[in-house]
Amino acid sequence: MRAVQYNSYGGGPAGLKxxxxxxxxPSKDEILVKLEAASINPFDWKVQKGMLRPLFPRKFPHIPGTDIAGEVTEVGQGVQKFKPGDKIVALVNPFNGGALAEYAVAKESVAASRPSETSASEYAGLPVAGLTALQAVTKSLGIKLDGSGERKNVLITAASGGVGHYAVQLAKLGNTHVTATCGARNLELIKSLGADEVIDYKTPDGAALKSPSGKKYDAVIHCTVGIPWSTFEPNLTMRGKVVDITPSTASMLTFALKKLTFSKKQYVPLVLFPKGEDLKCLVDLVKEGKLRTAIDSKYPLTKAEDAWAKSIDGHATGKIIVEF
Structure with missing residues (x-):
């Protein structure tokens, strides 16, 4: 099969071969998938840069990528939910990678059936970004997607990114008031996804995270980097919570300090725990027209380096897709 891999840390797009x-x-409880689409996440090139060593990758050469959508061609021992011919979306083991290849294996437990009549690209963005947004909204913030919970005022930073654009839509399903930050060119898109207020992050109010309506935030889903706690703190309610999807060393120190001082305002780093049933929830929402994937761009596998460079650039709107 054709595949894209790299043999050492560093190298950026030129390091892909x-x-x-x-x-x-496929081993026990695994399925073999013929790929139709994959998506690229910042996690993928951070692994190549060596930012997550020694955990990732497990060994070289490494085929990057974790998000796949395609058709099951073979099942391993013990697989019960899927059979050859089934259309699925799945999360490949991030230690091993494998999404930038014509075939990949995934655990049955982190895969979900998807409609065969819809483009695989619509679903390929869901595994990492969609599950991160879902976990932040429902688990970290306790928002109920049926809208039955207490109404909250939520801020989502970098709302036009992969996680952010899903988080806006999921939070709105939960009957929240959503304020979102993004670049000027994406203001209308984020409004169309349901945000009540959208701020250009380059304006003074955007940089200060101030709500146009003057409301303080019960919760923040923080989808970017470089914003200190001192910027969040004055904008939070008494028991406001910041959920950070890309926690850094500095933010982990903030988390520890908040715990030690018994602060009512919380800082919570998010660590993704993927589950097949959560992926199925996202697929169902897409089927029902309640969730959609904003696709920034599509590339064939032969142009994987261009997709890689686009992700590293950091200004993609929604998801970057590789099609097979």
Whole structure:
């Protein structure tokens, strides 16, 4: 099969090599998938940069990527939910990677069926970004997607990014008032996804995270980097909570300090725990027209380096998709 891999840390897009390698074999509880689409996440190139060593990758050469949508061609021992011919979306083991290849293996437990009549690209963005947004909204903030919970005022930073644009839509399903920050060119898109207030992050109010209506935030889903606690703190209610999807060393120190001082205002780092049933929830929302994937751009596997460079640039609107 055709695949894209790299052999060492660093190198950026130029470090990606196109190779021909044998098809992987599904082990116990795994499925083999013929890919139709994959999506690129910042996690992927951060691994290449060595930012997550020594955990990731497990070994070189490494085929990057975790988000896949395609068709099951073979099932391993013990697989019960899927059979050859099923259309699925899945999360590949991030330690091993494998999404930038014509075939990949995934655990049955982190896969979900998807409609065969809809483009695979609509679903390929869901695994990492969609699950992160879902976990932040429902688990970290306790928002109920049926709208039955207490109404909250929520801020979502970098709302036009992969996680952010899903978080806006999911939070709105939960009967919240959503304020979102993004660049000027994406203001209308984020409004169309349901945000009540949208702020250009380059304006003074945007940089200060101030709500146009003057409301303080019960919660923040923080989808970017470089904003200190001192910017969030004055905008939070007494028991306001900041959920950080890309926690840094500095933010972990803030988390520890808030715990030690018994602060009512909380800082919570998010660590993704993917589950197949949560992925199925997202697929169902897409089917019902309640959630959609904003696609920034699509590339063939032969142009994977261009997709990689686009993600590293950091200004993608929604998801970057590689199609097969």
């Amino acid at each position: 196109h190779v021909e390698i044998p098809l992987p074999t």
